[in-house]
Amino acid sequence: MEGTRAPGSSALPMKLRFFASILAAVVFPASGATALDLVRDGSPAAVIATADDAPPVVAYAAQELAWHIEKATGARLPVVSESQLHKTSPAVCIHLGDTAAAHAAGIESRLLPPETFVLRSTPAALIIAGGDGLGEPLGTGTPGGTLFGVYEFLERELGVIWAWPGELGTYVPKKPDLAVRDEVDLTLAPPFLQRHVRGGLSFKGKFAELGFTPAAAEAYAREQAVFLRRHRMGKRERISYGHVFPKWWEQYGAEHPEWFQLHNGKRGPAKPGASYSMCVSNPGLHQKLVALWLEQRAKNPPEPGAASYLNACENGVLGLCECDDCLAWDGPRPDDYDDFYAAKSKMKGSRFVTDRYVKYWLAVQAEARRTDPGVVVIAYNYYNYFHAPTPGLKLNANFLIGSYPSGGGFPRSPEKNAWYRRQWLGWRDTGARLFSRGNQCLDGYTMPHIYAHEFSEEFRFMAENGMVATDYDALTGQWAAHGPNIYALMRLHVTPAARTDAILDRYYSVFGPAAALVKEYFTYWENYTRDNRARLEGVFEEINVSRSRNWPVAAHRVHPPECFAPAEAILARAAQAAAGDPEAAARVEFLRAGLSHSRLCARISELLTTADPRSTLARGRTALDELIAFRRAHEREWIANFNHCAWEESTSWVLTDAPRKQ
Structure with missing residues (x-):
């Protein structure tokens, strides 16, 4: 798209949020209705006005609207300002944003909640107007109601599908004519107050040659940002959160050691630089958190009518405080607390501390309510306070709790899935609002690790049971290897009630005459992933490394050479089926490049894994050079985020001749 693309509230009724597809069927009349011509015989018949x-x-x-229409029809609609319309006198006009035409049609877009949009037709115009912000268009903190309305229009009227970043991943059906059915009247907002999938752009390995060149990294970041906005990533409330306390020991430890964990008889970190938890029962800690919130609130007050969020997220570590007051806040350990953690997991045998954290959040909220009764406390349930609290312990709707499981990657056993769902329901029953803060998307490395159905079922379950926002960590950018997983993740943020097979069939359709074979290809890998769950879990438990950080240590054991041949044969047939369709053929080649990349990485994992004392750089040098050459040749195709690959590989492979610790 380079050279043709421009630079770059939450309490809606449930019907609007979860049954948008049903509503749309009502408000878009049948095809027999009269039409507004936008393009006729390949020539512009309308203009776009702002x-x-x-x-x-x-x-x-x-610009997004004009580019996609041109890609579909070959005709570029002019974009003009409203004051210049008299110079063109168009028969039909598409009015975008807060225009005079929108006002005349009764749409006051500046009064719409952020991100809400209206699509409405008149006899000679289509109006797309929404609640918009003033920031960067691709910034997910910028409300983009009009932009989201354009994307809704492009999907509904042109059949556009954004399967992965870049022009090849953008499917736009070709048509010489484009007309809009009249009597359109649709008001929608994205289904969640925040839709966030972290971009994975900050991950970089120590060995730069394994990643993108700087120019390619910049271009990739841009294309991914465009892709994420097209899938409506953003937020309509000014939510800010994260681990609060990493620097507190340096700032306050000397004066207030009582705010920090008492563990093994010592306050604060066990050694300099070590992670630590807080003494969450301490009233002085609560008061300090609220004081800091008030300082920040005074500098950056919430917008009129908007909630003020107080961040109370603990550090990314087990709750470890053993002081008498914290222990007194703990509830009885649930019988199933340990049932689904690996034997070597830090969670196995840990103390159940959920109840103390619930009481900590309540105490912080009570302190903050002295100033603002509407304050919303935001926190994570994490590690040994992920398990739902003791029944009867209640929060309220002015808590936003990020469900942050330790582990929880797919595939899972039915029993483990049921356990995770019980925890979600237990938190929902406290009365708090919930958001998904899972790390499951970090799983799989470059391997074809497919779990789209299982993930989608969990997402829908959460959406139907109190999920109001998301924050997934993070895109590894394995677009060719994990395509169905990522597309399902994106699409569910737009249509959370959609069935998984309908979502995936939409993804497969971009491969044209090869769609059925691409479905067969990914079904092979999804079956392989499910059927080899015991192998996957056993390997990573044996070597005791993180699946979200160190997959390259064991990729060759989870995906041995013999698993690739059936998949290669399916894609060879797909290439034959797509031979007469250049665009579909290019997309099949995209998948074939991704599979070659997977196989290369698995081979090098066998040669250079840090889990094998025989690994030396010399042993894998030839294969490593082949991988680097492959990545240079394919780095502008976006088959993968090579920087993220390099980040995982840098701690998983032997990449220097330096002596290794045994």
Whole structure:
């Protein structure tokens, strides 16, 4: 798309949020209705108009609309400001954003909640107007109601599918004519107050040659940001959170050691630089958190009518405090607490501390409510306070709790899935609002590790049971290897009620005449992933490394050479089926490149794994050079985020001649 693309509240009724597809069927009349011609016989029949003072996100929406229509029809609709319309006198106009035409149609877009949009037709116009912000168009903190309305229009009327970043991953059906059915009247907002999938762009390995070149990394980041916005990533409330306390020991430890964990008879970290938890029962800690929140609130007050969020997220470590007050806040250890953690997991045998954290959050909220009764406390349930609290212990709707399981990657046994769902329901029953803060998307490395159905079922379960926001960590960018997983993740943020097979069939359709064979290909890998669950779990438990950080240590054991041949044969047949369709053929080659990449990485994992004392750089040097050459040749195709690959590989492979610790 380079050279043709422009630079770059939550209490809606449940029907709007979860049954948008049903609503749309009602408000878009049958095809027999009269039409507004936008393109006729490959020539423009309409213009796109924005307000003279349109914010950047609306200007960007106009360029996105014009580009996709041109890709479909070959005709580029002019984009003009509303004051210039008299010079063109178009028969049909698409008005974007807060225009005079929108006002005349009764749409006051500046009064719409952030990200909400209206699609409405008149006899000679289509109006797309939404709640917009003033920030960067691709910034997920910039409300983009009009932009989201454009994407809704492109999906509904043009059949656009964004399967992966870049032009090859953008499917736009070709048509010489484009007309909009009239009497359109649709008001929608994204289904969650925040939709966030972390981009995975900060991960970089120590060995730069394994990653992108700097120019390719910059281009990849841009294409991924465009892709994420097209899937409506953003937020309509100013939510900010994260681990609060990493620097507190240096700042406050000397004066207030009582705020920090008492563990093995010592306050604070066990050794300099070590992680630590807090003494969450301490009233002084609660008061300090609230004081800091008030300082920040004074500098950056919430917008009128918006909630003020107080971040109370603990550090990324087990709750370890053993002081009498914290222990007194703990409840009885649940019988199933240890049932689904690996034997070597730090969770196995840990103390159940959920109840103390619930009481800590309540105490912080009570302190903050002295100033703002509407304050919303945001926190993670994590590690040994992930398990649901003791029944009867209640929070309220002014808590936003991020469900943050330790582990929990797919595939899982039915019993383990049921256990995770019980924890979600237990938290829901406290009365808190919930968001998904899982790390499952970090799993799989470059291997074809497919779990789209299992993930989708869990996402829908959470959406149907109190999930109001998401924050997934993170995109590893394995677009060719994990395509169905990532597309399901994206699409469920737009249509959370959609069935998994309908979502995946939509993804497979971009492969044209090869769609059925691509489905067969990914079904092979999804079956392989499910059927080899015991192998996967056993290997990683044996070597005791993180699946989200150190997959390359064991990729060759989870995906041995013999597993690739059946998949290669399916893709060879897919290439034959797509031979007469250049665009579909290119997409099949995209998958074939991804599979070659997977196989190369598995081979090098066998030669250079840090789990084998025989590994030396010399042993894998030839294969490593082949991988680096492959990545240079394919780095502009976006088959994978090579920087993320390099980050995992840097701690999983023997990449220097330096002596190794035994």
